[in-house]
Amino acid sequence: MTLKQVLVTGATGRTGFLTLEKLRQHSDEFTALGFARSATKFKELFGSTEGFFEGDIKNISSLEKAIAGCQALVILTSAIPKMKAPPQPGQQPEFEFEAGGMPEEVDYLGQRNQIDAAIAAGVEQIVLVGSMGGTLPDYPLNKIGEGNILIWKRTAEAYLIDSGIDYTIIRAGGLLDKAGGVRELLVSKNDVFLTNPPNGIPTSIPRADVAEVVVQALREPNARNKAFDLISKPEDDPSAIVTKDFAALFAQTSAGL
Numbered sequence: 115m116t117l118k119q120v121l122v123t124g125a126t127g128r129t130g131f132l133t134l135e136k137l138r139q140h141s142d143e144f145t146a147l148g149f150a151r152s153a154t155k156f157k158e159l160f161g162s163t164e165g166f167f168e169g170d171i172k173n174i175s176s177l178e179k180a181i182a183g184c185q186a187l188v189i190l191t192s193a194i195p196k197m198k199a200p201p202q203p204g205q206q207p208e209f210e211f212e213a214g215g216m217p218e219e220v221d222y223l224g225q226r227n228q229i230d231a232a233i234a235a236g237v238e239q240i241v242l243v244g245s246m247g248g249t250l251p252d253y254p255l256n257k258i259g260e261g262n263i264l265i266w267k268r269t270a271e272a273y274l275i276d277s278g279i280d281y282t283i284i285r286a287g288g289l290l291d292k293a294g295g296v297r298e299l300l301v302s303k304n305d306v307f308l309t310n311p312p313n314g315i316p317t318s319i320p321r322a323d324v325a326e327v328v329v330q331a332l333r334e335p336n337a338r339n340k341a342f343d344l345i346s347k348p349e350d351d352p353s354a355i356v357t358k359d360f361a362a363l364f365a366q367t368s369a370g371l
């Protein structure tokens with residue numbers, strides 16, 4: 115079997131780490147490479163810098179070297195809001211984005227750079243992990259630091275779709291650091307989970323499950339040219355049937371934003 119060479123950006127992020135680890139567990143299928151800003155952080159997480167490319171997604175030339183020879187790209191970068199200062203007792207914390215780390219720069223222009231570099235390198239498929247809330251300008255996350263983060267993420271998704279490359283866009287719900295593989299996963303579109311959550315369940319999902327869906331999207335032909343919102347039923351939901359058939363999950367999704 116020919117190995118599929120995959121570059122994971124945001125490899126030192128929480129979902130990026132899990133995704134690269136998972137891909138590397140399937141070394142009979144994938145050669146998995148990681149792109150991140152810090153070699154030190156990468157080495158701390160993975161134990162070595164083998165298969166590591168250092169760079170910044172705002173600098174397209176650093177991406178070009180990493181992506182050469184890859185058949186697939188997994189985009190797991192994101193602007194990261196920082197707490198302004200510890201809140202006073204009884205007050206809510208306030209968040210902002212650092213200079214150079216605004217969502218327009220990272221989630222739009224940085225993602226465009228990744229898409230452009232991938233297309234120039236002849237990559238066949240891009241799997242992009244985004245976030246729900248991009249149709250809801252007043253959603254609280256869009257208000258953080260005047261960043262409109264989810265709007266910029268969705269604008270980059272539209273750019274990806276219009277680029278013509280095969281895409282899989284996974285718009286995750288709130289990410290949890292909990293075990294994967296023990297929940298039923300649910301898909302939808304256009305923020306319906308946020309505006310009308312099924313049976314009022316939390317609109318969240320473990321990062322490990324998102325990482326698994328990324329791996330499956332690289333395998334399953336019917337994950338190609340699909341975009342969907344993704345959440346999980348709670349682990350203790352008595353109605354849940356743990357998702358194991360990913361082809362069936364992708365069959366419930368559709369093309370276009």
Ligand code: NAP
Pocket residue numbers: 124125126127128129130150151152155169170171172190191192193194220224243244245246285286287288289290321
């Ligand atoms: P995360 O831990 O916040 O990681 C984000 C990664 O992006 C980090 O590794 C960071 O690098 C990298 N990054 C940021 N700016 C960069 C730049 N200019 N160049 C290169 N790398 C850059 O991610 P996560 O919380 O696991 O989320 C994964 C994805 O799911 C994101 O797209 C996020 O928006 C989406 N999502 C998140 C949530 C949530 O609840 N957090 C909910 C739904 C969807 P460093 O390691 O160097 O900082």
